[in-house]
Amino acid sequence: MSEESKVELSGDSLSLADLVHIVESSDIASIKKTVSEIVNVINDPESSAKQLKDIIELDPPLSAKLLRLANSAFYGYTKRITSIQEAIVCIGFDAVKDLALSQKVSQLFDKYDKIRDYSRDLLWKHSVAVALFCKLLYRREYRELGENSYVAGLLHDLGLIVEDQFIPILFSYILEKSEARGTSLYQSEKEVLGFDHTEIGGAILAGWDLPDELVTAIASHHDPLRVGGDFAKLALSLHVSNYAVQKAGIGYSDMPRIDLPLFDQCRRQLNELAGSKINETALGLILEEVEKSISVMESTGWFSHGR
Incomplete structure (x- = not known):
């Protein structure tokens, strides 16, 4: 089935396997190779910086997008960057890696x-904010790189894009049902489809040669316990990041229909696991930095011209 094709079936006749099969031959699967190689x-x-450079340079459109943003005010580098190698030297391996992933996923x-x-514009802004938040949570609270x-954060709502693209009528009905009843989106998905966007994303990404930790987090970010x-x-961490960003209203938000008690349980469990002290103050400081980054990204064309 072509990427333009839409599947309009009743919730009873649509299976998770159906959607995964359709996605495998769609434009969504086109990012699979580059994303999995970078991850x-x-x-x-x-691995070396050269390996990252080589992957990016094999994708000319990605290289062009990355260089444009590497030269933006967001990174504040005054000298013009003209190559991927130069970008790695000037703004750093970590920044180039995040840029490459975000621009490919975008x-x-x-x-x-x-x-x-x-x-999707609002969902993209939300996804970038969750990615930034989750990364900062690892760096600040756990003192870890948190490679994944x-x-x-970028891919956690992949399942929503699949619903939007391939079952738009059912997806619209799910959104309407969720808003009318004041329930979470994933609860309405379960009622209509029998599965939700976390399961869709997890099932698709399981075939992308990605780390199991990453696929599991995405497949369970509404049920992480x-x-x-x-x-x-x-x-x-992904659940906590998603909740904090939704509560702040950055991009698309399913608030106030997400689960506060579950968020509190996740936060307490993280403190036990990581020996950290993730409290409202710590989360507020991370959110403040995320909001500043999103604001600068908006002003430098990240969301309007980066895709």
């Missing part, structure tokens, strides 16, 4: 239709 480079302690959000309070924290072992921290 695997940043998760490999033996291709999924190239649709400007609005459905009720939802649009940023991309987890079920995740145990080494994968628990990222799943809990």
Whole structure:
């Protein structure tokens, strides 16, 4: 089925496997190779900056977008950057890695239709904010790099894009149902489809050669307490980041229909796992930095011209 095709089936006749099969031959799958290669480079302690450079340079449109943003006021580098190698030297490996991931993932959000309070533009802003928040949570509270924290934020709502693109009538009905009843979006998805956007995203990304920790976090970010072992921290952190960004109203928000008691449980469990003290003050400081970053990104064309 072509990318333009739409699946308009009743909730009873649509399966999760149907959607995954359709996505595998769509434009959504086109980012799979580059995203998985970048993620695997940043998760490999033996990898080099040259490997990242080589991946980016094989994708000329990505290289062009990255260089344009590397030269923006957001990074504040006065000398003009003219190559990926120079970008890595001037603004750093970490910044180039995040830029490459965000600009590749942003291709999924190239649709400007609005459905009720939802649009891909708003969802993109929300996703970037969650990525920034989750990364800062790892750096500030856990004193860890959190290699998968940023991309987890970028991709956590992939399932919503799939619903929007391939089952728009059902998706509109789900949004309407959620708003009318004051329930969370994922609860309405469960009632209509039998599964939700976290399950869609997890099922798709399971075939992308990504770390299990990352796929698990995305597949469970509305039910992170079920995740145990080494994968628990990222799943809990992604939920906390998503909640904080939604509460602040950055981009698309499902507030006030998200679960406050669950958020508090996740925060307490993270403090036990990481030996951290994640309280309202700590989260507020992270949010303040995220809001500043989003504001500068908006003023330098990140959201209006970066895709």
